[in-house]
Amino acid sequence: MRTDPYRLTVNGRPVEVIDGHAGESLLFVLRERLGLPGSKNACEEGECGSCSVLLDGDLVCSCLVLAAAAADRDVATVEGLSDAGGEVGPLAYVQRAFVEAGAVQCGFCTPGLLMAVDALLCEEPDPDDLTVREAISGNLCRCTGYGRILEAVDRAAAMRREACS
Amino acid sequence: MSEVRATQTRGRTRPSGIGESVRRPDAIPKVTGAFAFSSDLRHDRMLWGGTLRSPHPSARISSIDVGPAVAVTGVHAVLTHSDVPGRATFGLEHLDQSVLAGDVVRYAGEPVAIVAADHPDTVRRALDAIQVEYEVTEPLVDPSRAETATPIHPDGNLIRRIHLRHGDPSAADREGLVTVEGTYEVGMQDQAFLGPESGLAVPAADGGVDLFIATQWLHVDRDQVADCLGMDPDLVRLTLAGVGGAFGAREDLSLHVHLCMLALYTGRPVKMVYSRHESFHGHVHRHPARMWYRHHAEPDGTLVRVEARLLLDGGAYASSSGAVIANATCFAAGPYRVPSADVDGVVVRTNNPPCGAMRGFGAVQTCMAHEAQMDRLATALDMDPIDLRLKNALAPGDRLLTGQVLTGTLPVAEVIRTCAEHPSAAVRSDEPMTRPGGAGRTADADHVVRGEALAVGFKNLMFSEGFDDSSAARCELRDGVVTITCACAEVGQGFVTLIGQITSEVLGVDEVVLAPVETTGIGSAGSTSASRQSWMSGGAVQKACEEVRAAVVARVAVTHDVPVDDLVLVEGRVESLSGSVSVDLAEATAEPLSADVVYRHAPTSPLDHDGQGDAHVSFAVSAHRAIVDVDPDLGLVRVVELTTSQDVGRVLNPVQAVGQLEGGAAQGVGLAVMEEVLVDGGRIRNASFTDYLVPTALDMPPVEIAALIEQPEPGAPFGAKGIGEPPCISSTAAVVGALRHATGLELARVPVRPADIALAEAQAGVDR
Ligand code: FES
Numbered sequence: 014m015r016t017d018p019y020r021l022t023v024n025g026r027p028v029e030v031i032d033g034h035a036g037e038s039l040l041f042v043l044r045e046r047l048g049l050p051g052s053k054n055a056c057e058e059g060e061c062g063s064c065s066v067l068l069d070g071d072l073v074c075s076c077l078v079l080a081a082a083a084a085d086r087d088v089a090t091v092e093g094l095s096d097a098g099g100e101v102g103p104l105a106y107v108q109r110a111f112v113e114a115g116a117v118q119c120g121f122c123t124p125g126l127l128m129a130v131d132a133l134l135c136e137e138p139d140p141d142d143l144t145v146r147e148a149i150s151g152n153l154c155r156c157t158g159y160g161r162i163l164e165a166v167d168r169a170a171a172m173r174r175e176a177c178s
Numbered sequence: 179m180s181e182v183r184a185t186q187t188r189g190r191t192r193p194s195g196i197g198e199s200v201r202r203p204d205a206i207p208k209v210t211g212a213f214a215f216s217s218d219l220r221h222d223r224m225l226w227g228g229t230l231r232s233p234h235p236s237a238r239i240s241s242i243d244v245g246p247a248v249a250v251t252g253v254h255a256v257l258t259h260s261d262v263p264g265r266a267t268f269g270l271e272h273l274d275q276s277v278l279a280g281d282v283v284r285y286a287g288e289p290v291a292i293v294a295a296d297h298p299d300t301v302r303r304a305l306d307a308i309q310v311e312y313e314v315t316e317p318l319v320d321p322s323r324a325e326t327a328t329p330i331h332p333d334g335n336l337i338r339r340i341h342l343r344h345g346d347p348s349a350a351d352r353e354g355l356v357t358v359e360g361t362y363e364v365g366m367q368d369q370a371f372l373g374p375e376s377g378l379a380v381p382a383a384d385g386g387v388d389l390f391i392a393t394q395w396l397h398v399d400r401d402q403v404a405d406c407l408g409m410d411p412d413l414v415r416l417t418l419a420g421v422g423g424a425f426g427a428r429e430d431l432s433l434h435v436h437l438c439m440l441a442l443y444t445g446r447p448v449k450m451v452y453s454r455h456e457s458f459h460g461h462v463h464r465h466p467a468r469m470w471y472r473h474h475a476e477p478d479g480t481l482v483r484v485e486a487r488l489l490l491d492g493g494a495y496a497s498s499s500g501a502v503i504a505n506a507t508c509f510a511a512g513p514y515r516v517p518s519a520d521v522d523g524v525v526v527r528t529n530n531p532p533c534g535a536m537r538g539f540g541a542v543q544t545c546m547a548h549e550a551q552m553d554r555l556a557t558a559l560d561m562d563p564i565d566l567r568l569k570n571a572l573a574p575g576d577r578l579l580t581g582q583v584l585t586g587t588l589p590v591a592e593v594i595r596t597c598a599e600h601p602s603a604a605v606r607s608d609e610p611m612t613r614p615g616g617a618g619r620t621a622d623a624d625h626v627v628r629g630e631a632l633a634v635g636f637k638n639l640m641f642s643e644g645f646d647d648s649s650a651a652r653c654e655l656r657d658g659v660v661t662i663t664c665a666c667a668e669v670g671q672g673f674v675t676l677i678g679q680i681t682s683e684v685l686g687v688d689e690v691v692l693a694p695v696e697t698t699g700i701g702s703a704g705s706t707s708a709s710r711q712s713w714m715s716g717g718a719v720q721k722a723c724e725e726v727r728a729a730v731v732a733r734v735a736v737t738h739d740v741p742v743d744d745l746v747l748v749e750g751r752v753e754s755l756s757g758s759v760s761v762d763l764a765e766a767t768a769e770p771l772s773a774d775v776v777y778r779h780a781p782t783s784p785l786d787h788d789g790q791g792d793a794h795v796s797f798a799v800s801a802h803r804a805i806v807d808v809d810p811d812l813g814l815v816r817v818v819e820l821t822t823s824q825d826v827g828r829v830l831n832p833v834q835a836v837g838q839l840e841g842g843a844a845q846g847v848g849l850a851v852m853e854e855v856l857v858d859g860g861r862i863r864n865a866s867f868t869d870y871l872v873p874t875a876l877d878m879p880p881v882e883i884a885a886l887i888e889q890p891e892p893g894a895p896f897g898a899k900g901i902g903e904p905p906c907i908s909s910t911a912a913v914v915g916a917l918r919h920a921t922g923l924e925l926a927r928v929p930v931r932p933a934d935i936a937l938a939e940a941q942a943g944v945d946r
Pocket residue numbers: 053054055056057058059060061062063064065074075076077
């Protein structure tokens with residue numbers, strides 16, 4: 014069943030979804046209709062965090078959000094983290110920290126983790142270890158055992174603090 | 179979009195040499211979202227594919243009616259067994275598995291029909307509309323009955339038996355020895371890579387097909403797919419799409435042939451992505467094991483003889499079970515000197531989900547058992563468990579259970595000692611979140627007991643038993659730019675980084691182009707498994723670069739009339755040590771140079787009738803020490819700290835090495851305390867991340883690295899050993915050992931469940 018066209022704001026840009034089917038998740042629409050496959054699909058049942066995006070500033074699993082329900086709201090994805098959203102643009106602190114700390118192996122968990130860490134650091138610029146572990150406990154990573162990811166969060170927090178001071 | 183998005187490894191890397199923490203060349207696209215995983219691929223006019231699977235673990239198919247599915251609007255193809263164009267079966271070791279089930283299904287989840295349609299919803303509706311009539315039969319689910327039960331497959335129920343007999347069989351037939359005996363069990367573990375099985379098949383104008391796929395071994399997939407399509411292998415071209423982790427689960431074919439069949443039938447590109455539920459049914463798992471052991475030792479702790487009976491459940495199809503049981507059997511006693519042994523290793527066929535490769539490959543199961551036995555023996559001898567291990571530690575010059583003499587390095591005592599001596603950073607904290615069970619189910623702080631244990635494990639590197647194991651690589655140097663072509667599958671481990679480091683080390687350049695990873699134009703690199711690619715494809719890349727280096731130097735020696743020995747390659751120039759020559763590498767290679775090599779490790783032999791022979795090339799050992807907190811009443815557990823030492827030969831990239839050690843340990847912790855595919859009557863009961871629990875950042879303790887033992891391995895490129903598997907071999911054994919230490923319970927099965935502790939405690943209370 015087709016839906017009426019609806020509008021989303023993704024990474025600050027208004028977009029229109031024209032041929033949507035009723036029941037499509039925000040994750041599906043981002044990935045398959047809007048050409049933004051950065052948000053990942055490791056479970057599509059709210060358990061892994063690989064699809065994490067910000068919806069009006071709140072961290073959500075985009076696989077659990079109906080795309081049509083996000084109409085007229087602000088969606089932020091990994092593609093919008095760095096200014097240029099591409100390989101040439103400057104990286105956001107979290108992105109740089111993940112690269113430098115060796116927090117990326119296969120990288121499938123990475124976009125969701127970046128969104129979760131970005132959201133955490135906006136709320137809590139200087140989190141302790143347990144706060145970080147809790148904040149990312151909704152994001153599964155099967156490759157790293159989280160050690161380098163925790164190191165990356167420390168680095169990102171330090172970079173941000175330095176930039177703000 | 180008419181082009182498939184660029185696949186992962188095309189691109190440039192700015193490395194520097196061996197031993198440095200060079201960054202991954204794919205890290206930036208992976209943090210921006212630009213990296214294309216196999217599930218991210220798109221193509222013009224693309225259709226979606228889907229698979230209908232048997233709900234029954236054992237049944238005869240009486241009829242399949244695809245009519246109602248074909249009639250669904252938007253459906254382009256519904257294919258079954260009779261549509262398989264070529265060979266109907268596939269398999270890594272035996273061709274015993276059907277591309278699509280014909281008249282029999284042997285496990286719940288076996289593919290029966292495939293569909294291509296315009297939208298994933300249409301695919302689901304079409305799959306629902308296919309009418310399959312099954313005549314359900316009683317499944318064989320108990321592996322201990324398999325050998326005597328009616329065969330469930332024409333190839334029989336015994337997949338492989340290795341009865342290893344080593345040394346004097348009567349060595350323990352005397353008085354005065356200390357003997358301990360135990361039976362152990364390991365549950366079925368899932369690799370649980372995050373990137374689901376997925377791919378895109380595109381029909382080609384020449385009648386062939388291009389398949390973009392996440393896999394561990396492109397060329398072996400290509401050969402199997404071509405056979406099943408009845409096509410010339412040259413017409414089946416595979417390209418590696420971004421791989422979201424593998425851990426053994428991508429060694430077997432999954433959706434490969436299905437995608438190609440649908441694409442060739444419809445004449446349109448077809449994409450398929452498994453859901454998590456389907457992924458649990460769509461790949462092999464780690465074999466569940468039942469293991470009986472008896473160890474005999476002198477009163478001073480010297481091991482005299484080890485007897486073991488190993489039973490692995492292979493599930494419905496053979497996959498790589500034969501090689502898994504070989505490892506389990508060969509390494510059954512652990513990295514210890516054992517002069518006499520009798521190990522009967524058996525892997526059988528049942529109607530349970532198929533099992534095959536997973537990181538650690540047979541050595542994980544036996545490590546859990548032999549390390550429990552060593553602790554038991556230490557108790558019986560009233561000896562320190564670390565001293566007992568050190569006393570029996572294998573060393574170069576010793577014989578393995580297979581009779582093979584250890585000629586390379588194997589620093590068993592060193593990993594034990596460094597790990598045991600490393601100071602612990604674990605403190606007791608009052609924070610409720612850090613108690614067993616976390617904040618939600620807070621254990622009573624007064625009841626929490628702490629335990630500690632150390633475990634050691636080892637396994638072979640690379641393929642064994644006479645397998646012709648090779649990797650091909652090409653190095654081209656043109657206008658000063660190096661391009662490396664190699665079909666090694668990057669699955670997250672970081673081989674793409676090593677290519678750059680090796681090239682930079684040999685050719686003195688700071689930029690390397692990585693050609694696309696595909697089956698066309700280059701030979702097989704072998705499998706990204708068995709901790710083999712640093713050695714095999716690393717060796718191939720090194721050798722190709724060295725040949726090109728020799729050619730450049732020879733050319734400049736002639737043009738500048740200097741001796742070859744006087745020339746070196748540094749920072750993009752060919753320079754003479756005497757200072758008389760300095761030529762830009764770009765100028766020296768305006769006329770390009772290129773070398774193709776096929777690298778092989780030293781040959782191995784098959785195991786003989788008694789499981790004896792020089793079957794393996796090289797080995798690696800690791801130790802873990804675990805500290806755990808337990809609330810015995812509630813059965814809640816928290817792994818507080820892991821410390822590890824590992825035999826690495828030489829560290830090629832420190833940060834990547836740490837990543838392998840931490841990541842492998844996490845999978846070991848998972849198997850110890852939470853991960854199990856629950857199979858009931860042949861059906862998986864927990865095929866989701868809601869019910870199959872993998873460690874989160876809250877479950878994982880810090881991993882302290884006590885030592886990376888660098889003893890260069892003779893014959894290995896740069897002296898480096900593969901490092902991927904050991905971290906998940908000894909970690910599980912250490913954690914369960916620490917749980918035993920904390921609780922005093924037997925805990926002979928992993929994963930240890932809360933009930934295993936709490937009910938045993940309650941029972942102990944009743945008995946008291
Ligand atoms: S894909 Fe959304 S939580 Fe896993």
